[in-house]
Amino acid sequence: ILLQVFGFLAAMVSASQLQIVQSPITSLISTVSTSVRVKLDETNYLVWHFQIELLLEGYEIMGFVDGSTHCPARFTHCPDEIGSSMEFDDYKIRKMHDRALMQLITATLSSPAISCAIGSTSAQYLWTQLKEQFFTVTRTSIFQMKSELQNIKKGNDSISLYLQRIKEGRDYLSAAGVKFDDDDIVILTLTG
Numbered sequence: 403i404l405l406q407v408f409g410f411l412a413a414m415v416s417a418s419q420l421q422i423v424q425s426p427i428t429s430l431i432s433t434v435s436t437s438v439r440v441k442l443d444e445t446n447y448l449v450w451h452f453q454i455e456l457l458l459e460g461y462e463i464m465g466f467v468d469g470s471t472h473c474p475a476r477f478t479h480c481p482d483e484i485g486s487s488m489e490f491d492d493y494k495i496r497k498m499h500d501r502a503l504m505q506l507i508t509a510t511l512s513s514p515a516i517s518c519a520i521g522s523t524s525a526q527y528l529w530t531q532l533k534e535q536f537f538t539v540t541r542t543s544i545f546q547m548k549s550e551l552q553n554i555k556k557g558n559d560s561i562s563l564y565l566q567r568i569k570e571g572r573d574y575l576s577a578a579g580v581k582f583d584d585d586d587i588v589i590l591t592l593t594g
Contacts, residue, residue, distance in 0.1 A: 427463060427502035434509050443512040447536040448577050454510055466503050467529035500525050507532075537577070547575050555594045565591070 437457045442450040458464040503525040511519060518535045522528035551571035556564040568591055572582055
């Protein structure tokens, strides 16, 4: 009997409607803690962003947050009924994936970051809100970061720790849109 019911339902439901049951993104939520080891807070945006971006790009879902994945039209006009419209299945599927992605991103947030996420209406909007809240770089902070990078000295640190500090400084500035030539970094490293 169960097979007959399933066969009957399958005959009534289109293939795209069957995709609405659950987003494959949902399966990532339970494993996100092994891929993104830090929870976003006011001190670790660059590390968090790097890890979450790798995850999203690895599963080819980055387009949802950066806007490169086209959102299909929501409604179609029904010519048989005046003033009537139906929601497209493609839109429903997109919305389901978007909500699952919002859950995935939210699973990587600290409590203060979650409070910034409240009210987000899409994964793209959530992504933008988190960047605006946690990656604030002013001209003063860029100048300060440049100064700190240029004044790094090896001192008693090991070579690997010294090079790591230079790399972190360069990474922060790079994320802020400030680029250094490799030759400049080599000179800075040898000077320090």
